[in-house]
Amino acid sequence: AQSVTQLDSQVPVFEEAPVELRCNYSSSVSVYLFWYVQYPNQGLQLLLKYLSGSTLVESINGFEAEFNKSQTSFHLRKPSVHISDTAEYFCAVRSDDKIIFGKGTRLHILP
Amino acid sequence: EAGVAQSPRYKIIEKRQSVAFWCNPISGHATLYWYQQILGQGPKLLIQFQNNGVVDDSQLPKDRFSAERLKGVDSTLKIQPAKLEDSAVYLCASSWGDRSYEQYFGPGTRLTVT
Numbered sequence: 001a002q003s004v005t006q007l008d009s010q011v012p013v014f015e016e017a018p019v020e021l022r023c024n025y026s027s028s029v030s031v032y033l034f035w036y037v038q039y040p041n042q043g044l045q046l047l048l049k050y051l052s053g054s055t056l057v058e059s060i061n062g063f064e065a066e067f068n069k070s071q072t073s074f075h076l077r078k079p080s081v082h083i084s085d086t087a088e089y090f091c092a093v094r095s096d097d098k099i100i101f102g103k104g105t106r107l108h109i110l111p
Numbered sequence: 112e113a114g115v116a117q118s119p120r121y122k123i124i125e126k127r128q129s130v131a132f133w134c135n136p137i138s139g140h141a142t143l144y145w146y147q148q149i150l151g152q153g154p155k156l157l158i159q160f161q162n163n164g165v166v167d168d169s170q171l172p173k174d175r176f177s178a179e180r181l182k183g184v185d186s187t188l189k190i191q192p193a194k195l196e197d198s199a200v201y202l203c204a205s206s207w208g209d210r211s212y213e214q215y216f217g218p219g220t221r222l223t224v225t
Contacts, residue, residue: 009151032212043115043202043216044154051212090153094212098167101153 002026002095004033006102013081014110021076021105023065023091032094033074035065036101039087047089050074061085083109113137115217117203123223129191132220136184136205142166144214145178145188146202154202160186161208193224 003026013019025031035047048059055067065076076089086109091102116135124130136143141162146154157176158168162183171178175194180186190197200221204214 034212041218043218044204045216046213049212092153097211098156098159099211099214101155103151103153 002031002093002100004091004093004100004102006091006105008105009103010106010108012108012110015083016080018079019077019081019085019107021089021091021107023074023076023102025072025074025091025093027072033065033067034092034094034099035059035063035074035076036090036092037087038090038104044090047076081107081109083111085109115203115205115215117201117217117220119220120218121221121223123225124193126195126224127192129189130193130222131187131189132201132203132222134186134188134203134217136186136203137215139207140205140215141183141208142206142211143180143186144204144206145186146204148200148202148219150199157188190222193222195224198222198224 005024007022033050036044037047038044048057050057050067058064063078065074067074088104088106090104092099118133143160145157147157148154157171158178159166160180163180178188200219202219203217206214
C-alpha cells in the first residue's frame with residue numbers, strides 16, 4: 001500500500017516570506033497525489049492535486065506543488081505567505097481507491 | 112451547492128457511554144466516507160459506503176463502532192461503549208461515485224471522552 005511522509009510537524013515562517021512544506025511518497029507505478037488544507041475549526045479542503053500530465057500543479061491562492069518521480073516527492077511551495085495561510089496542510093496519496101493522509105504540517109505565520 | 116453537513120460539532124461524554132454522529136453528504140454524491148482524526152495525526156479512513164453498501168470497513172473497530180447509510184443518503188456513526196482513546200475529530204466526506212480522489216469534507220465532530 002502507498003504511504004506519504006511529512007517530515008515537518010510545524011513550520012514557522014515570517015509573513016511575506018517563501019515557504020516549502022515537504023512531502024515524500026512511497027514509490028509506485030502510477031500515483032495520484034494531493035495537498036489538503038485544514039483551517040482552524042474547519043474540515044479539510046482540497047488545495048491541489050496531481051493525477052497526470054504536467055508535473056507542476058497550482059492552486060488558486062498561490063500555492064504550487066511539483067511531482068518529482070525520481071525523488072518521490074510532492075513538495076508544496078508558496079513564494080510569499082500571508083497570515084490567512086495559517087492552517088494545517090496534509091499531503092495525501094491515492095491507494096487502492098482510498099486516500100491515505102500524512103500526519104500533517106502546521107504552518108505558523110509570524111508577523 | 113450545500114456542503115457536507117455534520118452534527119453535532121462537539122460532544123463530551125464519559126467512557127463507556129454511547130454516542131452517535133450524523134452526516135448529510137452533498138446531494139448526488141454516491142460515496143460517503145467516515146474518518147477518524149486523532150490530534151497530531153492525519154485522518155484515518157474508518158468506513159466507506161457506495162450508495163447504501165459498505166465498500167471498505169477494514170479499519171473500523173467493529174466491536175464498538177458501527178455505521179449505517181440506510182437510504183443511500185444520510186449516514187450515522189455510532190460508538191458503543193466509548194473509550195478514552197476514541198477522543199478525536201470524526202470527519203465525514205463524500206464524492207461522486209467514481210471520483211474518490213475528489214472528496215469534500217464536512218466540518219467534523221470533535222469528541223472528547225473523559
